[in-house]
Amino acid sequence: MTGRRHTSIKRTFTALSAVVTGGALVAGCGLIPGATGGSGDRTVTVMTWAPEKTDATNMPGMPAMARAYARWTNAHGGLGGRRLRVLTCNDHDDSVGAAKCARKAADAGAVAVVGSYSQHGRAFLSPLESAGIPYIGGYGTTDAEFTSPLSYPVNGGQAALLAGNGRQLAERCARTVLVRPDTIAGDELVPLLNAGLAERDRGAVADLRAPEDATDYGGKAREALTTASSAGLGREGCVAAVLGERTNTFFDSFRRLRASYPAVRTATVLGSIDQSTINRTGGARSPYEGAYVTGWYPASDDARWDGMKRVIKEQAFDDNRIDPADAGVQTTWIAYEVLRQAVGSLGDGEVTARAVSSALDEGLQVDTGGLTPPLRWGYDHMSDAGDFPRLVNARVTFQRVEKGRLVATRKSAVDLTQTLAKAS
The missing domain is CATH 3.40.50.2300 (Response regulator)
Incomplete structure (x- = not known):
């Protein structure tokens, strides 16, 4: 500015x-x-x-x-x-x-x-x-x-989480798919994630809209996996799901299909999941194992x-x-x-x-x-x-689910003020 x-x-x-x-x-x-x-x-x-x-x-x-x-x-x-x-x-x-x-x-x-x-x-x-x-x-x-x-x-807010998630994934993903609510609030997520991806000159996110109150996301999960895997042989694609309370429903559908797409990694933001969600869905065997997660605050065991x-x-x-x-x-x-x-x-x-x-x-x-x-x-x-x-x-924390626990991947928080300024 x-x-x-x-x-x-x-x-x-x-x-x-x-x-x-x-x-x-x-x-x-x-x-x-x-x-x-x-x-x-x-x-x-x-x-x-x-x-x-x-x-x-x-x-x-x-x-x-x-x-x-x-x-x-x-x-x-x-x-x-x-x-x-x-x-x-x-x-x-x-x-x-x-x-x-x-x-x-x-x-x-x-x-x-x-x-x-x-x-x-x-x-x-x-x-x-x-x-x-x-x-x-x-x-x-x-x-x-x-x-x-x-x-x-x-x-x-969601602005920092999405921009932060984009920054986090830009270090790892050749292509990123965002699964988000088909709502006005959901529309605001796309340019924010793109701003984070742009920090490493990654291409724009593939935007996949989904109903925020669905009881099954099998079709959307398959579409997300197919799109993310098109990053190419040996290059990781990532699926970031930000569906609030329905994120868990999406990943339940996602896990049934994921074995066929081993190069695809997952991501989300706190508020869509937390440690209790991971515990409730199987801990180290949950569909979130290995997921990259962006949060506002220190891990809950801090x-x-x-x-x-x-x-x-x-x-x-x-x-x-x-x-x-x-x-x-x-x-x-x-x-x-x-x-x-x-x-x-x-x-x-x-x-x-x-x-x-x-x-x-x-x-x-x-x-x-x-x-x-x-x-x-x-x-x-x-x-x-x-x-x-x-x-x-504008600070966020970068975390990852490892052995069923949310752990910090960086010692210090990341300030996204300039990233958000570019998103504007």
Whole structure:
């Protein structure tokens, strides 16, 4: 990105933020409940949402983790002496449902939406912006989460994962096939993977669309294998499947055909699989053995997750929705740590939606214990990652499934800021 363009984006964000926070100030008269936050009774109200019980993507661990975090926080003195009240909402993986959740957050006086998942960014961000409510630590499934002045992402979202997966595969694959949902969100994955492949001058990915709610992918698996194997004798082809919850269904179909294509390697991203998925599907004998995997965070057995695991053990030991290896659960944990530090920075001041967003906008540096780099969202710290100015953490980790375990293939994380800038 040129310096002139970066400066222009900063000016645009400053102006838009003034409009958004100005609306919140008008709302201080009581017109918009989201701006008041219920701080008079020393209670901080927030919301966490995610899709549950749908035919496609389900993330029940995220609201479950949020509730466990609230129980743990309140059992240990609250947020600076304030009680944390967590509301949850099911967006049903639907744009109407996502907008309803956002309006419920405003009606309930939420000071933030924290650690949530939705594929419908435009549907929920508009009502949140109207109410002046910050969106902290979304899962990053849509580009809108990296452009809204009231969004505070903690990871690089699907953008970083796909670009990172492309970079990872560019070192190994003569040809790559991407199997992805036949949706608008799926359309956004292709140029990102291509940006990573371009780092090693690999050709464009072969784009294979698939229904995101299928119960069998036999035909798509055969097509992917055939295309990947056309890389030629002695040259590895790779199949990257990014189908969310249906990734496991795809690889189940894939494994039945793979023996006929020994030169084809597999790949995916965290969120589509995790360590528990590998364990559940056979460990070292699972269809993921040998797969290249790109993630946002350290591997789940890393000691930096010990704090989260203690909270789960203390408050949700028997809740099987909460898997500490799940990227959604991990994102929710990090997002609530951002909230804790933002509220802590306010001292004894009133906790409102505007106060929380102002703390984050004015340079507060959030320490996540090494799970991410230090996070800052001030306008002087906006990203150079092209069309993703709010993407302040563009780091990913490269992993591989070996003997049934996700292991790091590099000691340090890889920064994809420049790769994403080229994708734009």
